[in-house]
Amino acid sequence: MSRWRSFILLLAAICLAAPEGAEAKNHRGGGGMGGGGNMKKDVMGGKKKGNADAASVNPMDPSASRAIHERTGLIETGLKPVYPDTAVCLEVKSPFASPTRFDGSERVQWAYHGYHNGFDISAPIGTPLIAIADGEVIHRYTGGQLVGHQIFIRHAPEDTGLPVWVYSKYKHFNKLPDLGVGQRVKMGQFLGPSGDSGTAGGHFPTGYPHLHLSVYTSTSAEYESAENTITPKDVQQVDPVVLFLNKNPPVTNSHAARDLPDADKNVVIAYKTAAGKAVPDSARIIWPVACTPK
Numbered sequence: 001m002s003r004w005r006s007f008i009l010l011l012a013a014i015c016l017a018a019p020e021g022a023e024a025k026n027h028r029g030g031g032g033m034g035g036g037g038n039m040k041k042d043v044m045g046g047k048k049k050g051n052a053d054a055a056s057v058n059p060m061d062p063s064a065s066r067a068i069h070e071r072t073g074l075i076e077t078g079l080k081p082v083y084p085d086t087a088v089c090l091e092v093k094s095p096f097a098s099p100t101r102f103d104g105s106e107r108v109q110w111a112y113h114g115y116h117n118g119f120d121i122s123a124p125i126g127t128p129l130i131a132i133a134d135g136e137v138i139h140r141y142t143g144g145q146l147v148g149h150q151i152f153i154r155h156a157p158e159d160t161g162l163p164v165w166v167y168s169k170y171k172h173f174n175k176l177p178d179l180g181v182g183q184r185v186k187m188g189q190f191l192g193p194s195g196d197s198g199t200a201g202g203h204f205p206t207g208y209p210h211l212h213l214s215v216y217t218s219t220s221a222e223y224e225s226a227e228n229t230i231t232p233k234d235v236q237q238v239d240p241v242v243l244f245l246n247k248n249p250p251v252t253n254s255h256a257a258r259d260l261p262d263a264d265k266n267v268v269i270a271y272k273t274a275a276g277k278a279v280p281d282s283a284r285i286i287w288p289v290a291c292t293p294k
């Protein structure tokens with residue numbers, strides 16, 4: 001009798017585990033996550049919380065090893081955004097890979113080993129956040145601390161003129177943007193109001209209103225989709241300032257950016273005015289908030 005009972009319990013356990021296994025197949029493009037070594041599907045798409053796996057090899061997992069993060073581009077590049085003389089722009093207050101927040105305080109070690117996986121632009125709540133380039137909304141999610149309301153946009157090579165797929169992640173909206181997954185957006189299009197969602201607690205008891213922008217690149221259009229994030233195939237984590245480099249041939253990853261001569265590291269940003277004019281007018285990638293002409 002007790003043996004049957006064990007058998008039935010085992011069956012029940014298998015049945016309960018099945019939906020998670022099934023969810024792991026819920027990814028785009030097929031072909032798995034080859035290239036970046038021995039990535040496993042069950043590390044990414046299959047879990048509601050991808051960061052729960054201590055041995056994760058997913059570069060976008062905050063708890064993956066420092067070696068994995070470093071190899072995939074989470075390093076200081078030395079690039080400095082240069083703001084236009086003729087306009088006032090909201091500025092980066094904590095750059096990519098910085099160990100500190102805008103106020104000089106140290107970042108938590110449990111997320112990306114204390115390295116900042118994007119840049120922060122301090123912005124009063126309600127500041128219109130705009131699309132950095134043409135693209136397609138591919139993910140929307142509301143999470144807890146360090147996340148808040150966030151979306152991912154995928155920008156094709158023909159959207160940006162760059163020879164890679166660019167993925168932009170905007171965090172901390174005041175409300176989740178009214179944009180559906182699969183919806184196309186145009187460069188400069190309003191996405192949603194900035195906010196402080198996901199920032200309260202820990203270091204900021206009442207929150208810190210800002211935009212956190214992460215940029216990823218890939219030679220592939222394929223990505224895995226889980227509830228809380230997406231993972232592009234063969235992903236590189238990129239200093240967002242790289243997008244404004246305008247080099248020929250183009251620079252599309254943090255390592256190549258870091259290796260540039262110092263003279264090339266002051267990067268003039270392209271932007272859009274609130275009136276809708278891109279500066280320069282040939283720009284295909286712009287600052288995520290409009291600038292005000294002086």
Ligand SMILES: [Zn+2]
Binds near residue numbers: 116118120212213
């Ligand atoms: Zn940030």
